Amino acid sequence: MSGSSIAQLIAEKRVIVCCGAGGVGKTSVAAALAVSGARLGRKVLVVTIDPSRRLAESLGVEPHAPEPVELAADRLKDISVNGRGALGAWMLDPQVISENVVRRFASDPAQRERLLGNRIFRNVTAMIAGMQEYTAVQAMYEFVQSGRYDLVLLDTPPSRNALHFLEAPRRIARFIDGRVFRFFLPGDKGIVKRNASKAINRVMDIALGESTREELMTFFSLFAELLKRLNSNAEEMRQFFRSSEVSFLVVTSPAREALEETRYFERRARDELKLSLGGFVLNRSLASSDAGVFPDKEFFADSGVSVAAQDEVARWANREQRLIECHRALLAELDARAGAESVAKAVPFFRGGVSDLRTLALLADHLGSETG
Numbered sequence: 001m002s003g004s005s006i007a008q009l010i011a012e013k014r015v016i017v018c019c020g021a022g023g024v025g026k027t028s029v030a031a032a033l034a035v036s037g038a039r040l041g042r043k044v045l046v047v048t049i050d051p052s053r054r055l056a057e058s059l060g061v062e063p064h065a066p067e068p069v070e071l072a073a074d075r076l077k078d079i080s081v082n083g084r085g086a087l088g089a090w091m092l093d094p095q096v097i098s099e100n101v102v103r104r105f106a107s108d109p110a111q112r113e114r115l116l117g118n119r120i121f122r123n124v125t126a127m128i129a130g131m132q133e134y135t136a137v138q139a140m141y142e143f144v145q146s147g148r149y150d151l152v153l154l155d156t157p158p159s160r161n162a163l164h165f166l167e168a169p170r171r172i173a174r175f176i177d178g179r180v181f182r183f184f185l186p187g188d189k190g191i192v193k194r195n196a197s198k199a200i201n202r203v204m205d206i207a208l209g210e211s212t213r214e215e216l217m218t219f220f221s222l223f224a225e226l227l228k229r230l231n232s233n234a235e236e237m238r239q240f241f242r243s244s245e246v247s248f249l250v251v252t253s254p255a256r257e258a259l260e261e262t263r264y265f266e267r268r269a270r271d272e273l274k275l276s277l278g279g280f281v282l283n284r285s286l287a288s289s290d291a292g293v294f295p296d297k298e299f300f301a302d303s304g305v306s307v308a309a310q311d312e313v314a315r316w317a318n319r320e321q322r323l324i325e326c327h328r329a330l331l332a333e334l335d336a337r338a339g340a341e342s343v344a345k346a347v348p349f350f351r352g353g354v355s356d357l358r359t360l361a362l363l364a365d366h367l368g369s370e371t372g
Contacts, residue, residue: 004278004279004341004342004343005343005345006033006036006249006279006281006343006345006367006368007036007368007369008343009247009249009278009279009343010033010036010037010040010042010151010368011037011040011042013151013245013246013247013278014144014150014151014152014245014246015140015144015151015152015153015154015241015245015246015247016033016151016152016153016154016246016248016249016278017154017156017241017246017247017248017249018030018033018153018154018155018156018249018251018281019156019163019248019249019250019251019265019269020156020158020250020251020252020258020262020265021158021252021257021258021261021262023158023258024251024252024258024283024284025251025253025283025284025354026155026156026158026251027048027049027050027051027052027055028051028055028283028353028354028360028363029249029251029281029283029347029363029367030046030048030153030154030155031046031048031051031055031059031089031153031155031354031360032354032360032363032364032367033046033153033249033364033367034046034087034089034151034153035079035081035087035361035364036364036367036368037085037150037151037153038076038079038081038085038086038087039079039080039081039082039085039364039368040085041083041084041085042084042085042150042151043084043085043086043088043148043149043150043151044085044086044087044088044149044150044151044152044153045068045087045088045089045090045143045148045149045151045152045153046059046087046088046090046152046153046155047068047090047092047139047140047143047152047153047154047155048061048090048091048092048155049091049092049155049156049157049158050091051091052353052355054355054356055354055355055356055360056091058075058355058356058357058360059071059089060072060075060089061089061090061091062091063091063093064093064096065091065093066096067090068088068089068090068143069088069089069090070086070087070088071086071087071088071089075357078357078358078361079357079360079361079364080361088149092139099116100139102115102116102121103116104142114218115219118215118218118219119215121219137154137237137241138237140152140154141237141240144240160261160264163265163268163269163273163275241275242273242274242275242276243276244276246275246276247276247277247278248269248275248276248277248278249278249279249280249281250262250266250269250277250279250280250281251280251281251283252280252281252282252283252334253282253283253284253285254282254284254286254327254330259330262280262334266280266337277338277342278342278343279334279338279342279343279344279345280334280337280338280342280344280345281345281346281347281367282327282330282331282334282344282345282346282347283347284347284348284349284350285327285330285331285346285347285348285349286320286324286327286348286349287324287327287328287330287331287346288346288347288348288366289324289348327346331344331346345367347363347366347367348366350362350363
């Protein structure tokens with residue numbers, strides 16, 4: 001068995017990053033971990049992507065909110081959070097966060113306002129590879145550095161790019177540095193390049209209109225300057241996310257596709273990015289189920305139940321028993337891959353999903369327990 005536990009991670013870490021395939025319940029797991037942290041008396045923030053409507057309402061999160069929302073005392077009491085513990089929630093809005101990044105890193109107020117008012121910036125930043133991941137983690141990192149929270153939980157985007165935030169500024173820079181876009185940036189004023197730029201400008205004016213072409217030039221010029229500052233800050237963040245204060249949890253489900261993605265995230269986090277892998281959460285699993293009594297012929301003796309009904313019940317019981325055995329084997333495999341310093345934890349399937357404070361509290365109970 002692994003030598004660590006989810007409870008230890010919640011009690012000791014400053015940041016826990018939940019990553020994994022889409023649809024495995026990362027948001028619910030991150031929120032439940034936050035509940036467990038608040039129960040321990042920690043001031044906790046869960047930064048989420050797109051919670052279900054009922055869960056969003058329970059947590060008090062809304063899209064486009066500029067700041068986290070703190071759960072009221074009565075809601076905290078409903079999930080057994082007492083004393084010093086506090087829980088805030090924030091739903092990421094890429095545009096809001098991108099604007100916050102510009103406000104912090106723009107070299108002067110005039111540059112900041114020009115970029116924020118640029119129509120291209122408002123529509124293109126969400127499409128630049130790495131921008132959303134970087135801005136999300138930048139926002140989270142600022143909360144950690146402020147000392148406002150003891151523990152921050154990050155629910156990453158449901159994609160393979162979820163761990164690209166450590167390299168995002170470099171990837172954004174490669175986008176900006178593409179051959180086509182170099183014509184929009186200030187630089188060499190030689191006659192060959194100047195004439196080429198003029199020719200391209202004429203073509204762009206015909207295709208897009210002069211005002212759009214000028215906005216493109218302004219966008220790339222201002223954004224290239226901003227990237228210099230982002231790259232410097234990114235190195236600081238890279239070092240922090242590789243420190244002992246941060247742990248990465250890979251959330252999966254028993255589905256084959258989710259398990260394949262789990263292996264990808266494990267390899268990416270542990271072997272390539274050299275991050276601290278806290279372990280695995282096998283969500284929506286029967287591994288922790290009590291097998292109970294599975295009906296056989298003796299079970300139905302003198303019951304008056306027809307043979308056909310007995311066979312049907314036995315068929316479903318055998319199916320459930322095989323699933324339990326399969327899920328336990330998966331948990332054992334994850335436990336072996338976690339190693340001595342990490343954790344593998346199974347949490348059950350909740351009929352109807354985790355969509356309110358009651359079920360969120362039940363999930364927190366399972367995650368915070370010391371047993372498998």
